[in-house]
Amino acid sequence: MTNIILCGGSGTRLWPISRTLMPKQFVKLFNGKSLFRLTLERNRSSCQKSFIVSSDQQYLLAQDQTQETPLLDDAAISYLLEPAARNTAPAIALACMALDKEEIVLVTPSDHLIKNEKEYQVVLERAKKAAKKDSLVTFGIKPTFAQTGFGYIEADGEDVKAFHEKPDLQRAKEYLRAGNYYWNSGMFCFKAGVFLKELQKYSPEIYNSSLQAFKNATLTTSKALASLANIITIKQDDMLKIPENSIDYAVMEKSSKVKVIRSDIGWSDVGSFDALYEELPKDENGNTINEKYVQIDSKNNLIYGDERKIATVDIEDLIIVDTGDALLISKKGSSQKVKEVVQKLRQDSQLHNIHLTAHRPWGTYTVLEDNSKYKIKRIEVKPGGRLSLQKHFHRSEHWTVVSGTAIVTLAKEEKALRANESIYIPMGELHRLENAGKLPLVLIETQIGDYLGEDDILRVEDDYKRQECN
Incomplete structure (x- = not known):
């Protein structure tokens, strides 16, 4: 089985930690490890190969962190470099075109956290068995609260009844009570050839333009690794000709081959500082542990910064993030609005783009x-x-x-x-x-x-x- 790892996205809701040239998946947030590295380590026991899809800039970050990952066979790593982002359907299609049609692929984002790895391996085995029967498998996360930031999958056992857009709060509460709705994790498992056949059937423009781009791509090897890795580089003009669309819209919502596997795996997309707060270790007052932090009568705060002392007095439920060149202060529960800050920064600053x-x-x-x-x-x-x-x-x-x-x-x-x-x-x-x-x-x-x-x-x-x- 091959793990296709999608490295796109800039993680704007985690600014100023995450920037365009150092997005959240490569930031070492968890005991000196990044979400990207955790993804590599988590899947290496089930997948013999890793196929990393990224931009040319993120490729260099990925390459560095694959070298830091112990017991990883560099010869089993390939890269697909996209000069322009066209969403997940083209990214997955281009990677699948480089594989044998019978190869089972596990498609995962590079920026998700999974804490229950034992159950994760059980779920992968179920997905692999279904994929061998030519199913397109998606992983449905059992919701723990009425989340309005995720899409939902409506299920009847392992059959998918419908995909649903991000709901309002009232609809999310109804989904939670119903019990047969799952968060859409963005993870998939299928044979490369089965996916490509379904893509050709339901989104022929994406399939045909992706195939042409793949045929025109260049193949090189990386000399930076001890064992050479294949690097497929798509030409920019070809990439821009591919219609932009997600795998959900292009294939999953249309195909009759889709199955959903319920996954109680301790999953989080770490998509906001509120989500990050839940995953970080905390002291007896509910403040995230930080050697640079000094507090007086302060509780339940996320404190991030490792360059200078951060002191708080009589505050609760705040997010304070200090990166040397930028300081973010937000109420907990409002961190989804951070992406609006990034939109303003793009007008007259490079702070959204690069760290010090x-x-x-x-x-x-x-x-x-x-x-x-x-x-x-x-x-x-x-x-x-x-x-x-x-x-x-x-x-x-x-x-x-x-x-x-x-x-x-x-x-x-x-x-x-x-x-x-x-x-x-x-x-x-x-x-x-x-x-x-x-x-x-x-x-x-x-x-x-x-x-x-x-x-x-x-x-x-x-x-x-x-x-x-x-």
Whole structure:
């Protein structure tokens, strides 16, 4: 069985923890592990292969975290890179086209939490048996309260009577009382060929355009892993020709082959800070545990932040999230509105897009100070990593090595720099930074110029074949 892991989405309701370039599935929220890594670990005992569907930027995050996951066979990992999001139906179709038609696939989001893994394995076996009989299986979560943020599945045993949109509160209460309505988990199990046949039957435009995109795709291998992994990259023009639609609308609501498996697996989509609060460990006062938190007579608060002390006095039922460059304060019960904050930020800010620490294929950089005329960064380059051969038109740079050994290319010369040594990069000069050592390279970069945006960069050579400023 192959686990198709969908990595789309930016998790706007968990801003400022989740950002476009570091969405919630890759944030290490649970004992140093991300939801993506937990998904990999949870399914590896049932699935011999993992097929990760993501954007090109999220692929690099996924690749890093697959390397961090112990006992994971890199040779059994494949990637499908989408240059544009077209929802779940095309994403799943493109992945299925790369598999044998008889292969059973388990489709899972990468950003859900499942706490009862023993029952989860039981449910997977039931789903697998149904899939072998050519059923399209969906997993219905037994509702624990009248949730208005999920779609519902109306069931008669394992037969699906109807799919229902997100209800209002009164309708959600009726669903809860009825007992045969389940939350739609967004997880599926079926043979790759059966799904594609049903997609062709009920959504031929999606099927045909996806097939053409798949035929035009490029196949490469990743050299960053100990064992090479297949990478299928879809061309942007082909991707944009595929109609945008979800698997529910495109297939599941129309097919007669659909079955639902009741799943009491301790499931949460961790889709809001209220949901996250329920999953995090708490102290005797109901406050989430945080080493940076000091409280006086405060109860039942979600406190997130690891950079500076957070102190509260006489408050209850609040959400306080501090990420260094942004502070969110919300009443519990209102955290669904955070996505409205993100909509406003998109108008005049990059705070929705990137953290102070940005992840790149070669390592990370952290903005320490940002002014209209200068910017200071901490740069860490992984062993064997190197930045692109590049130049800037509006700024000069000064690099000072903190630890490790830097190999610096400046114009046509190459120089090695060690701790406490520095070099000046003039505006407009070609340059490159490389870590040829076995330890991380850390340096401080000072930029000076009239424009310090990340898009002031011309790449001449790049190991990661990037076109934009990432």
